[in-house]
Amino acid sequence: MTHTISHTDDNFEQIYLVGVLIDPNSREPDLYTLVLYNEVARTDANRPLTYEDRIVFFRNLKDAGRALALGDIAFRKYGSAPTEVEHVYNVAQALAVVADGAIDEDSNIGAFLNELLDFVAIRWKIPDNYRSALSALADYATFERDIDAFFTHSHKRTETRDAILWCLGAIAMNAIVLP
Numbered sequence: 001m002t003h004t005i006s007h008t009d010d011n012f013e014q015i016y017l018v019g020v021l022i023d024p025n026s027r028e029p030d031l032y033t034l035v036l037y038n039e040v041a042r043t044d045a046n047r048p049l050t051y052e053d054r055i056v057f058f059r060n061l062k063d064a065g066r067a068l069a070l071g072d073i074a075f076r077k078y079g080s081a082p083t084e085v086e087h088v089y090n091v092a093q094a095l096a097v098v099a100d101g102a103i104d105e106d107s108n109i110g111a112f113l114n115e116l117l118d119f120v121a122i123r124w125k126i127p128d129n130y131r132s133a134l135s136a137l138a139d140y141a142t143f144e145r146d147i148d149a150f151f152t153h154s155h156k157r158t159e160t161r162d163a164i165l166w167c168l169g170a171i172a173m174n175a176i177v178l179p
Contacts, residue, residue: 012038015078016086017064018115020057024092031057031177034067034081035115036074046118049075055119055171058178061085067178089115091168098137099161102148110141116167124170130163 014037019029033056034049048055051070058067064081094112097104113134120126126134137160140150151157 014038015068015075015082017061017082017084019085019088021088021090022092024096029085029088031059032061032064032067032085033057034064034071034075035118046115047122048119050122051176053123053174055122055175056178057175063178087111095161095164097147098164099157102146104141104145104147107141107145109147110138110143113138113141113164116164116171120167120170123174126163126167126170129159130166133160133163134167 016035016037018033018035020031020033021028022030035046036049037046049067049071050056056067056070058064061083064083068075068078068081089112090106090108091112093106094109097109117126117131117134117138133155136155137147137150141147144150151160
């Protein structure tokens with residue numbers, strides 16, 4: 001059965017392959033997943049591929065097609081998985097910048113935090129103080145690189161770091177990694 005992708009001038013829905021770099025000594029992503037951006041059926045929200053309500057990760061790029069086959073119709077309608085990594089989220093670097101860094105050299109904090117919030121929203125309700133801390137920094141980091149200046153203005157580094165760690169734990173508890 002062939003599934004067509006509905007298209008309108010305002011439809012920007014797209015499936016992307018993203019990498020997650022966990023090991024600070026690694027140069028390549030430790031994990032990959034597929035993310036549906038601007039999903040029309042969900043008022044242009046973004047979400048990772050899930051199977052039985054769990055986020056699907058895989059270690060090898062060649063498993064992207066296998067992961068896609070596990071997804072719901074919103075993912076499978078694309079027929080084949082993307083082969084190019086669109087973005088790599090560097091977890092260790094993001095934590096280091098939030099904990100001690102002054103400048104977000106690669107301008108990755110905003111994108112990382114927004115993706116983190118999307119991944120957690122699949123299944124968990126983020127505590128309000130953590131959501132507020134992450135959203136404020138994500139909004140700021142979208143346009144600014146001086147993270148130190150953000151924390152100088154009454155925002156707490158420790159609470160923001162703790163919020164990231166809470167979200168990473170929630171994602172880990174709600175994930176499967178393909179063998």
